[in-house]
Amino acid sequence: MISLQLSGRTVVVTGAGQGQGAAEARLLAEAGARVIATDLASEIPEQLAAISSPSxxxxxxxxxxxSDADGWQRLADWIRSRGWQVDGLVNNAGITQRSRLLDASVTDLQRVYEVNVAGVLLGIQALSPLMGNGSAIVNVGSVAGLTAHYPVAYTASKWALRGLSQVAAMELGPRGIRVNTVHPGFIETPMTASARPEFRQATLAETPLGRTGTVDEVAGVVLFLLSTLSSFVTGAEIPVDGGQSGHGGAKSVSDAMR
Ligand SMILES: NC(=O)c1ccc[n+]([C@@H]2O[C@H](COP(=O)([O-])OP(=O)(O)OC[C@H]3O[C@@H](n4cnc5c(N)ncnc54)[C@H](O)[C@@H]3O)[C@@H](O)[C@H]2O)c1
Structure with a gap:
């Protein structure tokens, strides 16, 4: 049956301790899923504790x-030991790094790649063996991966993630596992709270909807991509960015010509 409901389905969300990941964990549980929310902290983060008994x-x-291959293996073993399979994986965890082209070091690149690219590869390698026909993976990219966003290491990592996602969609498709990517624009989270005011203003000026997005607006698209409503959608990339990436830089010209 085609539905947004995830009852009886087990979904793993990475980086679920705050921001978009926490919102995704909450919405997926509200849709009926068993959500395995994961993050760096050893104890359940405050935001998740507040929603740990969903109705x-x-x-x-x-x-x-x-970025820890053994950690992924331990998670897979734990899920297996409970007799569960994995029906959904949301590769949401990500870090930013704001150095510019001429200042970025190889270490900067490696640090972001380790989480934003290798973290996703390891997750797919560890959990796809537990996934069957009808399951789905959602990778969280960024408008950075669709544009020449200035923080070069972060931007390169999100472009790389697009390639990884497309290979995964191709390779896992025959097993009935769908792989799609969402590309958030400026979303209000702890990550963007540390951005400079100039960044916020310049981004708003390039965003046709004229506002920043909320974590719930990203979570809704993630739920759609995990549900059977999107059962023939794989290898797709959906910007959730208020139109920021769609105009190809023409907005400032259009605004200037009013
Ligand atoms: N907020 C935005 O405007 C925006 C825009 C585009 C893309 N994104 C992407 O969305 C995702 C979520 O971003 P957010 O804004 O909610 O960020 P956030 O910094 O608020 O939350 C990220 C979470 O990931 C966790 N994390 C970091 N490194 C980890 C690791 N190695 N292993 C496991 N967990 C780890 C953090 O502990 C944190 O809980 C990221 O992939 C980010 O790149 C965010």
Whole structure:
């Protein structure tokens, strides 16, 4: 049956301790899923503790550093030991790094790649063996991966993630596992709270909807991509960015010509 409901389905969300990941964990549980919410902290983060007994679905917390292959294996073993399979994986964990082209070091690149690219590869390698026909993976990219966003290491990592996602969609498709990517624009989270005011203003000027997005607006698209409503959608990339990436830089010209 085609539905937004995730009852009876188990979904792993990475970086679920705050921001978009926490909102995704909450919405997926509300849709009836058993959510395995993971993050770096050993104890359940405050934001998740507040939603750890959803009225429908279920939420359990596990510590996971997505760049740690052994950690992924331990998570897979734990899920297997419970007799569960994995129906959804949301590779949400990500870090930013704001150095500019001529200042970025190889270490900067490696640090972001370790989480934003290798973390996703490791997750797919560890959990796809537990996934069957009808399951789905959602990778969280960024408008940075669609544009020449200035923080070069972060931007390069999100472009790389697009390639990884497309290979995964191709390779896992025959097993009935869908792989899609969402590309958030400026979303209000702890990550963007540390951005300079100039960044906020310049981004708003390039965003046709004229506002920043909320974590719930990203979570809704993630739920759609995990649900059977999107059962023939794979290898797709959906910007959730208020139109920021769609105009190809023409907005400032259009605004200037009014
Ligand atoms: N907020 C935005 O405007 C925006 C825009 C585009 C893309 N994104 C992407 O969305 C995702 C979520 O971003 P957010 O704004 O909610 O960020 P956030 O910094 O508020 O939250 C990220 C979470 O990931 C966790 N995390 C970091 N490194 C980890 C690791 N190695 N292993 C496991 N967990 C780790 C953090 O502990 C944190 O809980 C990221 O992939 C980010 O790149 C965010």
């Amino acid at each position: 429908v679905g279920e939420l359990v917390y596990r510590q996971l550093d997505v």
